[in-house]
Amino acid sequence: MLNFEYLRPSTVTEAGAMLGKMSEARPLAGGMTLIPAMKLRLAAPTALVDLAGVPELNGIKVDGKTVIVGAMTKHADVAASADVRRLIPALADLAGGIGDAQVRNKGTLGGSIANNDPAACYPAAVLALGATVTTNRRKIAADSFFTGMFETALEPGEIVTGVTFPVPAAAAYEKFRSPASRYALVGVFVAKTTGGVRVAVTGAATCVFRASAIESILAEKFSAEALASLRFPADGLNSDLHGDAQYRAQLVGVLTKRAVAKLS
Ligand SMILES: Cc1cc2nc3c(=O)[nH]c(=O)nc-3n(C[C@H](O)[C@H](O)[C@H](O)COP(=O)(O)OP(=O)(O)OC[C@H]3O[C@@H](n4cnc5c(N)ncnc54)[C@H](O)[C@@H]3O)c2cc1C
Numbered sequence: 001m002l003n004f005e006y007l008r009p010s011t012v013t014e015a016g017a018m019l020g021k022m023s024e025a026r027p028l029a030g031g032m033t034l035i036p037a038m039k040l041r042l043a044a045p046t047a048l049v050d051l052a053g054v055p056e057l058n059g060i061k062v063d064g065k066t067v068i069v070g071a072m073t074k075h076a077d078v079a080a081s082a083d084v085r086r087l088i089p090a091l092a093d094l095a096g097g098i099g100d101a102q103v104r105n106k107g108t109l110g111g112s113i114a115n116n117d118p119a120a121c122y123p124a125a126v127l128a129l130g131a132t133v134t135t136n137r138r139k140i141a142a143d144s145f146f147t148g149m150f151e152t153a154l155e156p157g158e159i160v161t162g163v164t165f166p167v168p169a170a171a172a173y174e175k176f177r178s179p180a181s182r183y184a185l186v187g188v189f190v191a192k193t194t195g196g197v198r199v200a201v202t203g204a205a206t207c208v209f210r211a212s213a214i215e216s217i218l219a220e221k222f223s224a225e226a227l228a229s230l231r232f233p234a235d236g237l238n239s240d241l242h243g244d245a246q247y248r249a250q251l252v253g254v255l256t257k258r259a260v261a262k263l264s
Pocket of ligand 1: 026028030033051075097098100109111115119121158160161181183
């Protein structure tokens, strides 16, 4: 039997104080990853600080040319949001393609990016759109947030409060989903941003990454034809029972071309 305390704060400040008191306390979002991990004894927190009762973490706001999504906002709410559909339809599509209905109605943006599963979809959007992650302590640029497999720049006890997505000129997400879990075997998010073309790849390696060689080609000429001779290198990509590195490299090329074709 796994013993742990269950705590239910109603503000971010209260949640931060609870997490600060116990070194092995962990925030609980929808529990889509954390609860199975506890059942499998892969995680054994001494306390769960349930963020479900913190209203300030939930919801979607438009502020100038940005869309701010609260950490506890469910994937289903992002998929259905009229504001997200209007301003960043690729983000709404991505959220609507995550897992199944149960996962989309329990899983959250904050839980997804804090977990940083190598095959998760949201990290690709956060990175390609050049978003900013806000926590109870600071703001972290997407380029510095995802640091490794299941690792992020978050410090112990730090709480993601929301993500600010700049509205891109255009963006598209293409994913080749695992038929069993619907996670990305490979997913590619392409965005035309004020800072140039950004391409983020998930599922292919141990951590989401920017495909800078592809970004350079697309900066010169934004078209699927410009990628015709692209041979994405398999070095360092994942090989597992779902597909080897060569297969994933091939998928990166195919999915990037599909995303770019959608936008051309
Ligand atoms: C069957 C299945 C299919 C899935 N398919 C996909 C898919 O296709 N694409 C995809 O992208 N994802 C997929 N997921 C992942 C899912 O979308 C969830 O986002 C993910 O499991 C995290 O769940 P959660 O938000 O409930 O967070 P939890 O499980 O509650 O928490 C996950 C981790 O994040 C930490 N955490 C949670 N919230 C915060 C916060 N605000 N600040 C700091 N740390 C926090 C927790 O302490 C824990 O370590 C799938 C999951 C399942 C179970």
